[in-house]
Amino acid sequence: MSWVTLVIAGIFEIFWAIGLKYTDGFSKLIPSLFTIFAMLISIWLLSISLKTLPLGTAYAVWVGIGTVGTVIAGIILFNDSVNIIRIISILLIILGIIGLKFTTS
Numbered sequence: 001m002s003w004v005t006l007v008i009a010g011i012f013e014i015f016w017a018i019g020l021k022y023t024d025g026f027s028k029l030i031p032s033l034f035t036i037f038a039m040l041i042s043i044w045l046l047s048i049s050l051k052t053l054p055l056g057t058a059y060a061v062w063v064g065i066g067t068v069g070t071v072i073a074g075i076i077l078f079n080d081s082v083n084i085i086r087i088i089s090i091l092l093i094i095l096g097i098i099g100l101k102f103t104t105s
Helices: 002-023 029-049 056-080 083-105
Strands: none
Touching: 002 029, 002 056, 029 056, 056 083
16 A cells, blocks of 8 residues: 555646746746645655655655656647657666565565
8 A cells, every 4th residue: 555655746846846937936836736736645655655665665655756747748738848868867767666566575
């Protein structure tokens, strides 16, 4: 259950990272409220997963999910560049997340 909670926390990290783009420096109310809400949920769920998962593993997976999701969202939503090095880098992060999952007792 901790891993499910951690993945959901990572998804909320993606939401708040995307939300930051729309806040215009926290000058727009609705995007700012959405972003702050997503931040709070993300950190709260991370803290719940830390009850049973090692800190280093949980934090690395949380950040990794956020990183991968944010890069993909940037490509889809904001026309960020796509090249082979970026794709390989994202695949390496995904492999790292999988490796941490299978090596955590």
